[in-house]
Ligand SMILES: NC(=O)C1=CN([C@@H]2O[C@H](COP(=O)(O)OP(=O)(O)OC[C@H]3O[C@@H](n4cnc5c(N)ncnc54)[C@H](OP(=O)(O)O)[C@@H]3O)[C@@H](O)[C@H]2O)C=CC1
């Protein structure tokens with residue numbers, strides 16, 4: 001009997017996925033193009049059924065037919081070159097799964113290219129970081145459903161389990177799985193930036209010491225904000241630097257990195273007329289963070305406000321910040337799920353929004369208590385236009401929107417920068433505006449470019465001689 005699955009690429013994620021598979025009873029063949037990582041994994045694996053191979057042919061030939069190979073390599077050209085190295089050794093019916101953060105359009109192209117050879121291809125979004133990959137990630141498989149069914153017993157077994165259900169569901173054809181993972185990361189960018197802005201208010205405006213802010217996040221994590229990102233933020237704020245004994249977060253350079261998925265989310269949304277301003281602002285906040293060399297001199301040149309009301313009741317304002325953060329998160333998830341809905345319509349993917357919310361409840365980076373509520377909103381009304389108009393969120397936002405206004409106003413009057421909280425409020429207010437100033441823009445366009453406009457009272461397309 002050969003190995004039941006092969007894992008190729010044994011970095012942070014691949015080695016953990018391989019160990020996860022072995023711990024669930026799979027016989028796992030492993031291969032990495034440089035042997036050191038293979039040796040490290042073998043040392044780590046103890047008695048688990050992990051079998052190392054040092055050449056692609058031997059790795060492939062060790063697998064039971066139809067062969068199932070899980071790639072966990074750097075996204076981009078590396079995926080193409082790894083596929084090229086595999087194809088000569090594979091047969092029709094063998095299955096390659098790509099678990100990296102590949103661009104969903106690349107995944108669709110690879111699916112098409114492999115289709116002509118008879119080799120099956122699945123793009124599997126994986127979320128959960130190193131720990132999730134080891135103990136149970138959230139998995140978003142896309143490709144042919146009948147091909148997914150062949151690997152479902154393995155994928156559902158290694159995925160996180162919530163209330164007895166695996167955090168893995170068939171997403172849709174071709175690149176749909178990687179698309180869902182991409183937007184998941186866009187939401188992740190927004191969630192992280194919103195948390196950072198809430199932290200800024202607590203620290204810079206309310207002058208709360210770091211350890212107490214950690215306590216506040218821990219308390220928030222026991223209520224409706226309960227989520228992985230809130231939980232790790234409390235841990236991060238408590239961490240001391242080994243070198244200086246001071247809070248480590250204060251020693252970390254304020255330039256945020258990124259690997260592309262938030263940028264792709266924004267580009268896809270812009271290309272298709274999907275309003276994801278909170279996600280995009282969160283991406284731009286990362287870009288602006290990189291202008292450190294300009295921000296430092298600008299901080300001594302550019303004036304801020306003079307009014308500063310520092311006489312705020314701490315308990316009252318901590319609650320305002322909690323509500324503001326919740327509002328921001330609702331708006332950000334509403335934007336991400338709108339992107340799913342609109343793109344699903346564009347490609348006829350029929351994305352299972354209710355199930356996507358369910359598989360995000362465990363394993364993944366944006367796992368959060370309120371995904372249960374999001375799932376229920378789609379269960380109650382499959383085609384609901386926007387999460388904001390789901391009855392639960394209508395009531396919640398009615399209660400919390402004032403807090404978002406207060407926090408933004410106080411922060412802005414103190415010169416604090418809140419790009420994503422502000423984008424959340426603008427989105428909320430724009431979405432609930434029945435008659436907007438877009439009519440003025442239409443008039444301007446018709447004035448300078450004869451672009452024509454529609455009227456509110458008569459059907460048709462009109463042009464006016466404005467002078
Ligand atoms: N880290 C995370 O939290 C998450 C990462 N991902 C995605 O998973 C994928 C892997 O990420 P991660 O494990 O963190 O990254 P690592 O950098 O730890 O691992 C990358 C892997 O790709 C291999 N590789 C790189 N270049 C080549 C090449 N030219 N040919 C063959 N193999 C190559 C590396 O081998 P070697 O080291 O020998 O060069 C290594 O095994 C990425 O797409 C990432 O975006 C998805 C979810 C979460």
Ligand SMILES: O=C(CO)[C@H](O)[C@H](O)COP(=O)(O)O
Nearest residue numbers: 127128257258259260261365
């Ligand atoms: O996919 C992930 C989490 O879900 C990876 O950690 C990814 O690297 C996060 O994106 P970025 O590096 O752009 O912050």
